[in-house]
Amino acid sequence: MNWTVRRAVPADAARIAEINIAGWRAAYRGLLPDAYLDGMRQETVRERWAARLRGDAEPSAMFVAVGKDSVPCAYAFVSAARQESDRHPVLPTGELCAIYADPRWRGTGAGFAVHQAALGHLAAHGFRHAVLWVLRGNLPARRFYEARGWSCDEVSADLDVGGEAVPEVRYSRPLQESRT
Numbered sequence: 001m002n003w004t005v006r007r008a009v010p011a012d013a014a015r016i017a018e019i020n021i022a023g024w025r026a027a028y029r030g031l032l033p034d035a036y037l038d039g040m041r042q043e044t045v046r047e048r049w050a051a052r053l054r055g056d057a058e059p060s061a062m063f064v065a066v067g068k069d070s071v072p073c074a075y076a077f078v079s080a081a082r083q084e085s086d087r088h089p090v091l092p093t094g095e096l097c098a099i100y101a102d103p104r105w106r107g108t109g110a111g112f113a114v115h116q117a118a119l120g121h122l123a124a125h126g127f128r129h130a131v132l133w134v135l136r137g138n139l140p141a142r143r144f145y146e147a148r149g150w151s152c153d154e155v156s157a158d159l160d161v162g163g164e165a166v167p168e169v170r171y172s173r174p175l176q177e178s179r180t
Contacts, residue, residue, distance in 0.1 A: 023100035036162035
């Protein structure tokens with residue numbers, strides 16, 4: 001499949017919310033509390049993404065991969081590193097904050113397409129290092145990242161999800177200077 005990647009716009013928020021919820025339920029069942037996953041609501045997630053897209057300011061950006069029908073099938077969101085502790089000591093550091101593909105489109109290259117666009121965006125905005133956080137038990141995602149040059153740097157933290165502590169690990173990688 002050939003994917004077209006573009007910047008997300010507020011009108012994409014409902015579809016991004018659908019991808020987000022379906023992605024969480026498919027990827028995190030058995031890793032997060034079922035009650036939390038089952039309690040995710042389209043309206044709440046849609047409004048959160050719509051607000052983010054309305055307030056999207058550089059260097060933050062969201063990208064969507066669309067097929068022939070122009071419907072988003074995957075998205076990635078990047079920004080400057082959100083936590084001081086995630087910043088490289090000397091290199092400007094960006095963060096891959098979220099990346100999800102609709103489970104029906106996994107393995108088609110949609111996730112790879114938004115991943116590349118997101119990292120390219122960070123590099124074009126002067127970032128030379130990037131981080132992301134992934135659930136320790138999310139082995140498919142970890143393999144995806146490792147196949148794309150990310151390395152687990154063994155920094156860990158617990159994410160509070162529905163009152164449960166869920167272990168996450170940090171991955172990082174260098175970014176290439178943009179050649180625009």
